[in-house]
Amino acid sequence: MPTISKISNFINNIDSPVNYNIAEYIKVLDRVNNINLKNLTDNQLKEKSEILKRKAKISTDDIIVDAFSLVRETSRRVLGMYPFDTQILAGAALDRGKIVEMKTGEGKTLSAIMPAYLNGLTGKGVHILTYNDYLAARDAEWMGNVYKFLGIEVSFITEKMSKNERKKGYLAHITYLSAKESGFDYLRDFLAIDKKDIVHRPFNYAIIDEADSILIDEARVPLVIAGKFDNTTENYSYLSNLIKELHPIKDYELNEYGMEITLTEEGLSKMEYRLGCDNLYEDKNLELLTRVNSALHAEVLLQKDKHYIVRNNKVEIVDEFTGRVSDKRSWPDNLQDAVEAKEGIKSSSKGKILGSIPLQYFINLYPKVAGMTGTAHSAARELDEFYGKDVVIIPTNKTFIRKDKPHYIFKDIHTKKHAILHDIKKEHEKMRPILIGTGSVEESENLAMELRNNRLSCNVINAKNDEIEADIIAKAGELGAITVSTNMAGRGVDIKLGGKNEKNKEKIISLGGLYILGTNLNESRRIDNQLRGRAGRQGEPGESRFYVSLEDELIRKYRIDKLIPSKLIQRNFNIEDDKIREYIDRGQRIVEGYNSDIRRQLMKYSFILExxxxxxxxxxxxxxxxxxxxxxxxxxxxxxxxxxxxxxxxxxxxxxxxxxxxxxxxxxxxxxxxxxxxxxxxxxxxxxxxxxxxxxxxxxxxxxxxxxxxxxxxxxxxxxxxxxxxxxxxxxxxxxxxxxxxxxxxxxDDSQNQFSNVEDVVKSISTAIAKPFISSKTLYKKLLKIFN
Incomplete structure (x- = not known):
């Protein structure tokens, strides 16, 4: 643990919009460290907890030191884990409703039990909101013995539980569940016709794990409850068949980077003739136009095994942030129906939407909210703007020594892939564990096949079975392990050097620790940092490197290559060229700002509805x-x-x-x-x-x-x-x-909407170089007939 003087120097030397000032939490830590409960019996600890319950009815502010000291000693006895000083600091910040950034491996789960216990003493309920059901059940069972020892009821809620089980779960002092399950129960309560059918009690305090993933990445995702009133469904296969008859270029055109699609005048005329309407852009035909555009989008832009998979005769979306199959997620109805028709699947028909709330607004229903994550500082402005939350950076328990190497940059994907394979072989020969982060399910499977063809055994993570994933991740730090994964956001599992039993840990440390290899940059540096954060836990060594080519989807989609002067691209630049890297980093920051603006725009549209x-x-x-x-x-x-x-x-x-x-x-x-x-x-x-x-x-x-x-x-x-x-x-x-x-x-999945027009970000990236996209002449010709 760094000394207090070192922490103070750390604070004074930092100039950042993020809150590094932890002086008020250090005061709590000092007082906690002055209390020694080791000589008390178990019964004496439990008696202290009962006294604190009575005091908590008046105020929790006056008992924070006693509560944290009690949990710390109980954790030592029950779990064999004695919270570090840094975990006490984090717990104090969480109690104050802050978003806490702690690097991976610093013990966020244990940090949360102190403020959860303190606020749970009031009996008003504490929700610890996790990323998925697996983590909710795991953490409730893991930390539950501490709460139970101190006379605090703990429960967890998962998707398959009955209404009575949920109601009982919410009555506990502390409840672990995913953010979406809590939101779904809120929507179900809206449909209740008798007050005994309500499962939630009034919201009190929420601690959000993987806070940036839930509060930022998932913020614009609406939670929906739908109902079926009859068995009638509309047949979308006819439109899908019409779209399949259209010809590229002749009947429809893509923009330069294949991100937007429009009918040509000939294609539009063909569709209007087949559908029996004079003008698709007339007001009376707008609903039909929406379905035509959705069918076109589904047929041409959405790719099977990249954007979605078909399993058990169902279309399942691949999550853009985690690269995994998304559970219980659909596109907006027209697009979902169009994809199902494209694949020859009978429409699953979402029925009629009875209630909806974006996750962002649901979280704000809690009077008191805190969060914890390993990567919050780059999202600090949005967390403040959308939730009124400060980000507090907690120093590491041990000196952080991971080496984050500069990106390797290549002109083309082929050269990049060759270099990646060479790097993996070189590190594997040393038996150093390697974690490879890819950009999609398709890429992870192709890379795994390439590795196996080169006699390199590997594990692949891109499924939706969280328990199996957790087991694979836990083994990723073993000697000689090669693990290929899609995005690591929301995984919630640490990678220990040597695996669960830390076998051969010292040898792995001598090899430089876990090696992180990213095959692409993401649209957010925060997502890249989540991958990097899997190495270098608790002062251990580690190394990370990202491989980038000018043909990568991120570079092409947003024309980031247009930022780079042509004279630099034309010459045979070095793969560690600092100037080119600066341009790519700048482009990535612009894309982050663009995505932030989309979330802001969506918020403006949803504000009045909320x-x-x-x-x-x-x-x-x-x-x-x-x-x-x-x-x-x-x-x-x-x-x-x-x-x-x-x-x-x-x-x-x-x-x-x-x-x-x-x-x-x-x-x-x-x-x-x-x-x-x-x-x-x-x-x-x-x-x-x-x-x-x-x-x-x-x-x-x-x-x-x-x-x-x-x-x-x-x-x-x-x-x-x-x-x-x-x-x-x-x-x-x-x-x-x-x-x-x-x-x-x-x-x-609200990512496909009228606000996600790539034109704006292209203009931002290279106004002087790149031509803005031109709207379809056909569209304007048709619309002007109406408005004139």
Whole structure:
């Protein structure tokens, strides 16, 4: 552990927007270090915990030192792990609601149990939100013995648990679960028709593991609950077959880097003739146009085994951040249906969306939020802007000695691949463990095949079975191991030199520790750093190197090569050319800014919807829990209201009004979401009429929401006037007020949308060099016919 004076010097010598000042947490550490509980018996420790429970009802601020000291000593006895000073610092920052950056191997999981215990003493609930179900179950079991020793209930929740199991899990002092499962339960609670069906209790405190992956990478991903009302599904195979008949260049054209696709005038005319419509761009045909564009996008731009796989007769999306198959994720409905039609798969039909909330807004429902990760500093501005969260950098327990080598840069992919293979062979001859990070499932499998053809045995990580993955990752530090992986984000497992038992650890240290080899740069340096962070844990040696070519997808997609003066490219540059590396680093920073702007733009569009969702959810919850009295029917239909009340009693009339109100809130909100989703998909077309899309969207959303509120009231009153009411209330099925026959949850992969236009970032990267993309002449010709 660095001395306090060294930490102070570290703070004073850093000039950064990130918060390196940990003075207030050092004060907590000093006081914790002055408490010695080793001589107390187990029962005495447990008695102290009971005393702290009583004190926590008043305030947790006054007992943080006692609570942390108690957990530290209990951890030593129960787990055989005595938290480092740096882990105490991290725990104190987490209790203050900060995003804590700790390098891989510094013990984030153990750091979290101290603030979790402290806040769990209040009995109001602590959620430790993990990246997946496997980590939730693992960490709850691993750390659970500490909590149980101190009289604190701990539980975990996974996808397959029943409603009763979930409700019981949320009643524990501390609950481990994935962020998405907590969000899905929030959406399910919105559909409850009886308050006993609600599983969540009021939100209190959340500690988010892999915070940057959840809060930044997944922030724009909407959580969705959908319902099926009937068995009818629309057949999209006809459109898919039409698209398959089109010819490249003649009927459709791609932009220079294959990122956008548009119909040519000939292709558009052909589609309009086959579909029997005069002008696809007329307002009445916008829904059909959206489906045509989705079918074209699915057929030409989305590649099987790169962007998705087909397994068990289902289309499964490959996650852009982790490279793994994404569980329970779909594209927006039109695109998902188009891909399924392309592959000859019967549409899985998401049914009707009944509720939705982006992960970013869900997290903000917690009054107190903290997070921990190994790579937060580069996302600090977004974390502050979107969540109001400071990033606190915690120093390492031991001196950090990993060597991050400059990128090797090549003109073409072929030369790069040859150099990668040569490097792997050279390091493997020493028996040094190697972890190779690739850019896609396809690339990882091709590289693994190439290695095996060269008699180099390797393990591959690109599946979605998290338990098997964790086992493979744990072995990645063994002597002579070669592990090929897609992105390492959200893996949640440390790589120990020598494997779980640390066999041959000293020999591996003498070889330089784990060698990290990245075959591509990512769109975010933070993702690159997550790969680097797998080496050099707890003061151990390690080394990382990235291989880059000017033909890589990142370079081509965003025209980063246009930044580099042609005279540097034309000559046979050295693979460690500093000047070229500077241009590539600059391009990567510009791309990061562009992706940040997309998230910011999406936030602007979703802000008004989230304000509306908050109003609807709050109102519905108050009605469900009978916190407000309903007076609509007595005001709008007083005669029948009095008649039913006199005949059947006050309780029945209250039950009827509650039944109808809850039903129509759900129905009208679902109708509104469906309408506003369609508006959002087509709103960008208003630029042709020289209008601002965001302003127009907000205007439509506000007007439509007001109409929806009116529709809820009108529907309640009209149904009340005509419905048969008995001593049991209203027979909802008989009155055709059907609730969904089944519901399910999923995530919408929102990466394909009208805001992700690569044109803007290309302009940013090389305004003077690269030509901006030109919008299709056909599009404008058709649209201008309408607006003129």
């Amino acid at each position: 304000e509306q969702r908050s109003i609807i959810h709050k109102k519905r919850r108050e009605i469900l829990e009978e916190k407000i009295s309903l007076e609509l029917l007595s005001n709008k239909s007083p005669e029948k209201y009095k008649e039913i009340q006199d005949e059947l009693g006050k309780d029945i009339i209250k039950k009827v009004e509650k039944q109808l109100t809850l039903y129509y809130i759900n129905k009208c909100w679902a109708d509104y979401l469906e309408y506003i989703s369609y508006i959002r998909e087509s709103i960008h077309l208003v630029v042709v009429g020289k209008k601002n899309p965001l302003d127009e969207f907000h205007k439509i959303a506000i007007e439509s929401f007001d109409k929806m509120l009116e529709e809820i009231e009108i529907s309640i009153v009209n149904t009340f006037k005509t419905a048969e009411i008995t001593k049991d209330g209203i027979d909802m099925d008989k009155e055709r007020l059907k609730i969904p026959s089944s519901t399910w949850t999923y995530l919408i």
